[in-house]
């Protein structure tokens with residue numbers, strides 16, 4: 001572009017350049033953080049990390065000078081340095097190459113880094129602001145960023161518009177018991193549990209909308225799949241029924257899995273998920289009606305009957321031997337939210353589906369067609385004991401051009417937990433919020 005100054009030679013090189021095809025023999029200027037440090041005699045061995053990777057650096061006292069050498073050798077793990085040096089082949093170095101420093105400057109020597117091996121989970125959570133520098137965390141959050149970017153690309157291609165619904169709300173949407181209440185200038189306010197009701201309002205002018213927002217659940221449940229704050233991707237589509245919505249959702253999830261598997265296969269591999277397993281997933285996903293699921297569970301010895309909730313253990317049993325996600329469909333009305341469409345074929349059930357991840361991971365998404373009849377909505381609100389007048393604005397949507405529509409919400413951390421086979425959901429978010437912890 002004319003007028004935009006372009007720096008022909010950036011002041012610093014990315015560490016990854018040391019491993020590029022033309023890397024050997026190249027003179028690089030690097031800066032970053034000391035990941036490991038060891039000195040022996042007049043030689044200092046560092047592993048230097050930046051956002052693009054890490055590389056072994058050797059600095060010889062006779063090369064970089066006594067003062068610089070001493071300063072670099074005294075710098076702590078996670079201290080920051082800048083250096084200049086030549087890339088050389090060295091079979092003993094990780095990746096088979098090292099940088100031989102010609103000069104080195106300590107930018108911040110740092111204090112002794114408090115994190116090292118074999119510390120307790122609690123201690124690491126107390127020091128989470130530092131623990132997130134670990135290679136494992138770096139890779140996990142790279143995957144999470146790739147997941148979000150990929151979903152956004154898909155949604156843009158499908159002409160679904162990103163919206164910014166509020167997080168502070170005047171009425172809880174998914175059931176008051178699990179909403180965090182805040183003092184809103186002397187009146188009750190609530191942290192959003194879902195953007196859905198607002199997305200439904202925005203659907204009438206835009207027809208296809210989505211939002212990625214934090215959702216809050218004041219559930220005291222300490223389980224490996226619950227956070228009190230999580231990243232919620234929600235989509236709302238006009239002119240769609242449950243079957244159409246499931247087709248959209250399975251296409252969206254598959255597109256993301258294939259995209260991430262293609263873009264960052266190394267991170268996936270190193271985190272324990274062979275990319276080929278994600279590439280093997282393809283629509284259509286299995287559809288298991290709730291009634292059939294109950295039958296299956298009974299046959300496996302679960303004490304459930306029609307009307308029973310499908311909990312963690314049940315979901316696990318239903319998905320343990322699956323390799324692809326499945327939809328669990330058409331639940332009893334009483335188990336589900338007030339806004340779900342009564343099934344035309346069976347008024348005891350609603351047009352809802354849970355998306356279950358395979359391998360026992362369980363629910364990662366919730367979907368439904370929405371009730372369009374204001375009277376049926378009022379009836380359901382009364383049944384669950386909700387204050388109908390607070391939903392007046394939502395009922396208005398059914399009074400002015402009410403049309404068939406459907407939507408879903410995906411828990412991003414749940415998706416990443418399954419993709420990366422993490423035991424606990426807290427591994428998938430940098431600063432996990434759980435009943436026991438909201439700091440750092």
Ligand code: 4AD
Nearest residue numbers: 194196217226227230234364365366407408409411
């Ligand atoms: O099933 P849920 O409660 O559905 C809704 O909130 C709908 N209003 C969404 C919509 O249709 N727009 O939540 C949706 C998803 C769940 O399937 C799960 O993946 C995730 O959000 N989720 C949680 N993730 C982490 N921690 C929690 N406590 C979660 N609660 C729900």
Ligand code: MG
Nearest residue numbers: 354363365366
């Ligand atoms: Mg759900």
